[in-house]
Amino acid sequence: MGIVNVTPDSFSDGGHHADASSAIDFCERLLGEGVDILDLGGESTRPGAPRLEADEEWKRLEPVLRAALNFGVPVSVDTCKTEVMRRALDLGVDIINDVQALRDEGADALLASHGSAGICLMHMRGQPAGMQRLTDYEDVVTEVASFLADRLRHMVGVGVAAERITLDPGYGFAKTVEQNLELQRRQRELLALGRPLLVGWSRKSTLGAVTGKAVDERMSASVGAALASVALGARVVRVHDVGATVDALKVWQAFGAPQA
Ligand code: HH2
Numbered sequence: 001m002g003i004v005n006v007t008p009d010s011f012s013d014g015g016h017h018a019d020a021s022s023a024i025d026f027c028e029r030l031l032g033e034g035v036d037i038l039d040l041g042g043e044s045t046r047p048g049a050p051r052l053e054a055d056e057e058w059k060r061l062e063p064v065l066r067a068a069l070n071f072g073v074p075v076s077v078d079t080c081k082t083e084v085m086r087r088a089l090d091l092g093v094d095i096i097n098d099v100q101a102l103r104d105e106g107a108d109a110l111l112a113s114h115g116s117a118g119i120c121l122m123h124m125r126g127q128p129a130g131m132q133r134l135t136d137y138e139d140v141v142t143e144v145a146s147f148l149a150d151r152l153r154h155m156v157g158v159g160v161a162a163e164r165i166t167l168d169p170g171y172g173f174a175k176t177v178e179q180n181l182e183l184q185r186r187q188r189e190l191l192a193l194g195r196p197l198l199v200g201w202s203r204k205s206t207l208g209a210v211t212g213k214a215v216d217e218r219m220s221a222s223v224g225a226a227l228a229s230v231a232l233g234a235r236v237v238r239v240h241d242v243g244a245t246v247d248a249l250k251v252w253q254a255f256g257a258p259q260a
Pocket of ligand 1: 003005007009010011012041043044045046078097098099120122168170171198199200201238
């Protein structure tokens, strides 16, 4: 899953493709690099990020989404807002990726009424503005697993087929470096929830803490993280550096996809 941030302020690539035409060019570049899913975001969720109005978020997303839907790969929209989801679904988006796990009012019913779109439910606490103060867990893996299990149960309860849902531990969202690493080490406990896992390690600060590298020097760390997560059972990796990640995964597959 290749990340296309149509934003001026995303944590690693804010402003790189904030206007529609450069975002569309970037989608085409990712297609050339072998991307399987395009994930379009109109609002940054980095720690401390302000919330946008739905209209503003949609203004950024709409032209890029309209173009991306013709590119022949599934397209996902990364949003927490029911109104933005509704407009994206009306245009035919394939997947809704929600870092708030569909907790905005009406989001669950909306997805239940759209019979086929895929869904990613991610764990986080609070809002990006204050989430890094909400890292007090007794056991982060148990709590993240139980949150995801509750959200999965809830969505199935409102009529969404479980087969439409992937789960995501939410690396970097209301978690310390050690908590992120603990979640990765114990990924098997999240796989036990019975749904495919999507993981987003790309360029995140935990990788900076491990390697000592600045955000624009974390490509190798991100590829290593993606490969390790897949070897440990993750099914979708959300990445900025698509070409490098695709190459690493091709080599791993050529080696017989050894499991860690
Ligand atoms: N991480 C970010 C945004 N959306 N969605 C899922 N499912 N999982 C993630 O880990 C995830 C996500 C943050 O990364 P990025 O989009 O690069 O930054 P920003 O939120 O600043 O735009």
